[in-house]
Amino acid sequence: MSAPFSPSQDRSSTANASSSHTVNTSSAHSANVNSARTAIGSSGLGGGRPHVTAVKFVVAGGFGVGKTTFVGSISEVEPLSTEAAMTVVAGEVDNHLAVGHTAKTTTTVALDFGRLTVDEALVMYLFGAPGQGRFSFLWDDLVNGALGAVLLVDTRRVEDCFAAVDYFEQKRLPFVVGVNCFDNAPRYPLEEVREALGVAKAVPFIEMDARVRSSCRDTLLVLLELLVDRLGAPSAI
Amino acid sequence: MSNQGTHFASLVRPYVLVGGRTSSSHPELRWETLVEAVPERASGVGTSEQQVLVSLANKPVSVAELSAALRLPAQVVAIIVGDLLDAGVVRVHVTDPVEIELSALTRMIARVRAL
Numbered sequence: 001m002s003a004p005f006s007p008s009q010d011r012s013s014t015a016n017a018s019s020s021h022t023v024n025t026s027s028a029h030s031a032n033v034n035s036a037r038t039a040i041g042s043s044g045l046g047g048g049r050p051h052v053t054a055v056k057f058v059v060a061g062g063f064g065v066g067k068t069t070f071v072g073s074i075s076e077v078e079p080l081s082t083e084a085a086m087t088v089v090a091g092e093v094d095n096h097l098a099v100g101h102t103a104k105t106t107t108t109v110a111l112d113f114g115r116l117t118v119d120e121a122l123v124m125y126l127f128g129a130p131g132q133g134r135f136s137f138l139w140d141d142l143v144n145g146a147l148g149a150v151l152l153v154d155t156r157r158v159e160d161c162f163a164a165v166d167y168f169e170q171k172r173l174p175f176v177v178g179v180n181c182f183d184n185a186p187r188y189p190l191e192e193v194r195e196a197l198g199v200a201k202a203v204p205f206i207e208m209d210a211r212v213r214s215s216c217r218d219t220l221l222v223l224l225e226l227l228v229d230r231l232g233a234p235s236a237i
Numbered sequence: 238m239s240n241q242g243t244h245f246a247s248l249v250r251p252y253v254l255v256g257g258r259t260s261s262s263h264p265e266l267r268w269e270t271l272v273e274a275v276p277e278r279a280s281g282v283g284t285s286e287q288q289v290l291v292s293l294a295n296k297p298v299s300v301a302e303l304s305a306a307l308r309l310p311a312q313v314v315a316i317i318v319g320d321l322l323d324a325g326v327v328r329v330h331v332t333d334p335v336e337i338e339l340s341a342l343t344r345m346i347a348r349v350r351a352l
């Protein structure tokens with residue numbers, strides 16, 4: 001285990017990769033309540049020790065809107081960074097002409113995430129997710145299994161959130177909108193921001209400041225309370 | 238935890254580690270899925286990144302945290318975890334989000350309020 005490390009090396013890579021873009025909108029275990037309650041190994045090992053539930057939340061928004069700050073405000077550890085690989089077919093339209101060539105490239109995008117331990121049986125994870133449409137390849141993985149999302153909006157760049165709004169609505173992922181108040185940004189009434197985003201009245205809007213921990217906490221609480229409400233009316237959107 | 242991580246990605250192209258595969262045969266392995274080593278089986282691992290992964294999973298740790306520590310893409314980690322699951326070396330704590338009940342949400346709210 002004495003792996004040499006070369007920090008300067010470029011870690012984006014190419015691979016002879018077939019498409020990994022699968023859509024998983026529901027768990028394979030939804031029909032089996034017991035499987036959701038028991039830690040399983042495919043060989044049937046591992047009974048006896050307690051099940052730990054991990055839940056995921058997504059914090060989405062454009063660059064510089066405060067996603068990492070938000071994640072860091074909630075996380076009990078310094079935000080960690082993972083990366084997601086993206087397989088793109090280069091020149092998709094002309095690909096049939098490139099017979100014999102694997103015209104695919106894998107690039108990676110770094111994502112920050114944090115963890116908050118609730119108790120010995122429950123852990124929350126928060127993942128920062130770029131909201132612009134060109135990152136939508138990530139969202140299936142991120143949203144699959146997520147309980148809900150916080151969408152952070154910069155009123156100077158509302159358009160960075162359009163694709164995320166469409167996606168969350170399509171996946172019926174509960175979300176709240178945090179309108180991040182930047183010092184030099186124009187203030188708009190929340191209803192105007194809601195109209196600009198084209199978001200239904202049922203979606204909570206909160207004016208917040210991602211630099212302030214209590215503001216992030218309160219925004220997440222609004223999402224959690226929305227989830228409590230949804231338990232009573234699961235089909236509401 | 239991150240002190241234990243080594244930098245396989247800089248050593249070998251990530252997908253070479255998993256034989257060119259790009260998706261796990263275990264769709265239940267999500268980024269937040271918790272992985273835990275099965276102690277009595279932990280000696281049965283082969284490659285060095287598998288060994289590091291198993292040592293990091295001495296308590297439940299998510300695929301994403303393993304990805305951060307190993308500096309490998311989350312999808313690659315999911316493939317490695319899937320192999321270890323097939324070998325019985327690790328187990329996973331699968332959570333179905335539709336099974337999250339009011340009591341869990343109440344505990345989350347209390348925890349977040351205490352921040």
